[in-house]
Amino acid sequence: MSLRYRGAPLAANVSILFTEHPYRERFAAAAAAGFGEVESWWPFGTPDPDPAEVDDLLSAIRHAGVRLVALNFWAGDMPAGERGVATDPQRSEELRRNLPALRAIAQETGCARFNLLVGRLAPETDRDAQIEHAVRTVAAAARELAGTGAVLLEPLSGLPEGAFPLITDLDVAAFRERVGEENVALLFDVYHLGANGVDVVAAAERSSGAVGHVQLADAPGRGAPGTGTLPIAEAVDILIGHGYTGPIGCEYVPGRPTAETLGWVDR
Numbered sequence: 001m002s003l004r005y006r007g008a009p010l011a012a013n014v015s016i017l018f019t020e021h022p023y024r025e026r027f028a029a030a031a032a033a034g035f036g037e038v039e040s041w042w043p044f045g046t047p048d049p050d051p052a053e054v055d056d057l058l059s060a061i062r063h064a065g066v067r068l069v070a071l072n073f074w075a076g077d078m079p080a081g082e083r084g085v086a087t088d089p090q091r092s093e094e095l096r097r098n099l100p101a102l103r104a105i106a107q108e109t110g111c112a113r114f115n116l117l118v119g120r121l122a123p124e125t126d127r128d129a130q131i132e133h134a135v136r137t138v139a140a141a142a143r144e145l146a147g148t149g150a151v152l153l154e155p156l157s158g159l160p161e162g163a164f165p166l167i168t169d170l171d172v173a174a175f176r177e178r179v180g181e182e183n184v185a186l187l188f189d190v191y192h193l194g195a196n197g198v199d200v201v202a203a204a205e206r207s208s209g210a211v212g213h214v215q216l217a218d219a220p221g222r223g224a225p226g227t228g229t230l231p232i233a234e235a236v237d238i239l240i241g242h243g244y245t246g247p248i249g250c251e252y253v254p255g256r257p258t259a260e261t262l263g264w265v266d267r
Contacts, residue, residue, distance in 0.1 A: 002036025003265055005248055006240050010265065011037035011069050013215070013251040017258045024056065027064035033259045039070035039113075039249045047074035047098035054101055058108050069247045070113040070152070070213055071105060073141070074098040083156060083164060084117030086137040087130040091119075095137060099144050112149030113213045113246070115187055116141060117156070118175075120163050131165050135178045142181035150212040154187035157195035167196050169207040176210065185212025188239065189251070194219040194230040204235040208242035217252035224252050225264045 003010040012018065012035040014026035021029045023043060030038050038061070044053055061068055074094055076082030085091035095116075102114060118134045121127055142151045153175060155166045166172050172186045188211045194200050214236065218228030225232045236248065254261045 011247040015041035068109040084119035086134040087119035115152040152187040189215040191217035200235040204238040215249035
């Protein structure tokens with residue numbers, strides 16, 4: 001029986017959890033800790049990895065016996081501070097190159113949730129033009145993945161004011177309306193919303209019908225639930241009460257070996 005909360009499977013984000021192990025070994029480590037589901041940021045250094053790299057990833061997932069439930073699109077150079085490329089007309093071609101590998105992974109794993117970080121806004125370029133380009137790029141990606149899965153839009157925190165167009169669930173609602181594709185949904189990340197000053201309980205009430213995926217970490221600090229002050233259980237209970245039945249991603253910074261931080265699940 002995999003780790004669950006009120007019947008919802010908990011998914012280990014292996015890009016941020018179990019980092020005491022090499023990336024390919026984290027799937028097995030998650031399984032050993034009780035997770036039956038996993039999620040990941042884009043794990044390759046390019047949007048269009050060699051098929052052998054993809055096969056290596058799929059082999060690690062199969063051998064661990066876990067289910068991949070969410071995967072990020074290529075988001076540029078994340079360690080360097082990039083948070084997606086959809087706002088940049090010179091870079092959005094990278095997402096088109098990303099789609100074949102994304103679909104191949106989806107076909108092999110059944111993964112149906114794909115997080116598309118829209119990208120930082122360049123201060124020297126017209127803000128509205130960048131957002132409009134991102135809207136068109138997300139719409140194109142959603143059409144390409146129709147029948148395969150949902151494109152998720154995630155508000156982010158920790159960036160300079162005005163640097164990222166999606167800060168709250170209401171920002172995502174307005175963006176989704178402009179995109180106009182049915183398979184575009186909100187990634188309800190309790191940590192990012194709370195860190196941005198959003199009342200996560202109120203957000204869960206008003207946005208529950210638009211949620212395609214949920215992720216957890218506490219704030220301040222982005223530690224495990226219970227290390228900060230966010231009403232995580234209350235917000236998640238509302239989402240589940242309003243019909244959310246999908247996985248709940250665990251995307252926190254453990255600070256020590258991940259298996260030692262899982263006491264919050266029972267609490």
